[in-house]
Amino acid sequence: xxxxxxxxxxxxxxxxxxWSPEEDxxxxxxxxxxxxxCWSSIPELAGLQRCGKSCRLRWMNYLRxxxxxxxxxxxxxxxxxxxxxxxxxxxxxxxxxLPGRSDNEIKNFWNARLxxxxxxxxxxxxxGSKEHAASHRRRGGEDGGSGTHPPAxxxxxxxxxxxxxxxxxxxxxxxxxSSYDNDPSGAGGTAAATCGSVLMAGNAAAAESVAPSPTSTxxxxxxxxxxxxxxxxxxxxxxxxxxxxxxxxxxxxxxxSFWGGHAFS
DNA sequence: AAGATCAGCAACCGCCTGACC
DNA sequence: TGGTCAGGCGGTTGCTGATCT
Numbered sequence: 001x002x003x004x005x006x007x008x009x010x011x012x013x014x015x016x017x018x019w020s021p022e023e024d025x026x027x028x029x030x031x032x033x034x035x036x037x038c039w040s041s042i043p044e045l046a047g048l049q050r051c052g053k054s055c056r057l058r059w060m061n062y063l064r065x066x067x068x069x070x071x072x073x074x075x076x077x078x079x080x081x082x083x084x085x086x087x088x089x090x091x092x093x094x095x096x097x098l099p100g101r102s103d104n105e106i107k108n109f110w111n112a113r114l115x116x117x118x119x120x121x122x123x124x125x126x127x128g129s130k131e132h133a134a135s136h137r138r139r140g141g142e143d144g145g146s147g148t149h150p151p152a153x154x155x156x157x158x159x160x161x162x163x164x165x166x167x168x169x170x171x172x173x174x175x176x177x178s179s180y181d182n183d184p185s186g187a188g189g190t191a192a193a194t195c196g197s198v199l200m201a202g203n204a205a206a207a208e209s210v211a212p213s214p215t216s217t218x219x220x221x222x223x224x225x226x227x228x229x230x231x232x233x234x235x236x237x238x239x240x241x242x243x244x245x246x247x248x249x250x251x252x253x254x255x256x257s258f259w260g261g262h263a264f265s
Numbered sequence: 266a267a268g269a270t271c272a273g274c275a276a277c278c279g280c281c282t283g284a285c286c
Numbered sequence: 287t288g289g290t291c292a293g294g295c296g297g298t299t300g301c302t303g304a305t306c307t
Binding site for chain 1 (some may be wrong): 277
């Protein structure tokens with residue numbers, strides 16, 4: 001492996017770097033009108049001098065209408081910590097459980113936390129309290145996350161029916177969806193990546209009508225991909241509940257995700 | 266006021282995987 | 287059945303703005 005993607009090769013003249021508003025507009029309007037049939041063909045069809053991968057990334061991480069953006073709430077933060085404990089650096093799977101957030105966003109968030117944590121550890125290990133204080137001086141630097149790396153493999157076993165349910169639990173989605181809620185081809189990132197899938201865009205409702213997001217079926221999430229606090233809290237509680245009990249197995253099937261694997265649905 | 270430092274974010278890179286031929 | 291292609295993912299880098307000295 002390790003081949004350079006044809007679409008990214010230097011043979012084609014592709015732009016790199018930040019996207020201009022015009023490029024965003026071209027990509028957005030193209031997807032709104034025609035959907036995503038094949039990423040590699042989109043640059044040409046949309047009149048963009050970008051490679052397909054770049055277009056996909058831009059759409060997934062920035063232009064999708066269901067993206068929430070903005071700061072992470074405490075609930076989201078807790079959920080990320082819990083999920084990271086369980087899933088490790090599987091950002092796409094974590095993102096699949098955080099409606100309105102992209103894997104890149106979560107990854108960046110976590111890396112920022114980790115950086116802070118490492119600095120704090122370093123500072124505290126040098127027994128210098130003044131260094132520690134210095135690390136806190138900016139932007140209210142704090143870190144509540146656990147820094148321990150998760151097991152390489154973690155897949156929750158189905159919870160027996162007679163096990164207690166976490167307080168505030170909300171009916172979980174029947175199956176784990178894609179990290180991109182309106183992407184019918186997603187299925188946890190392992191689905192076939194063919195050119196046949198059609199991703200509607202333009203507004204969240206349209207996307208919803210094509211491929212209802214698993215999370216949105218609970219009605220706890222807004223059209224824009226946001227979830228109310230109760231929903232997130234339930235997820236956090238549920239995660240803590242499961243992870244606290246260490247429902248581990250050796251199943252390598254990543255598609256047997258957290259939601260799909262437990263017995264609450 | 267200016268430089269240094271840091272956090273946050275966007276994007277790229279390399280690799281893996283599955284579909285197709 | 288093996289090679290090629292395209293999508294997807296995680297790691298990493300670089301830029302920018304905010305904050306501090």
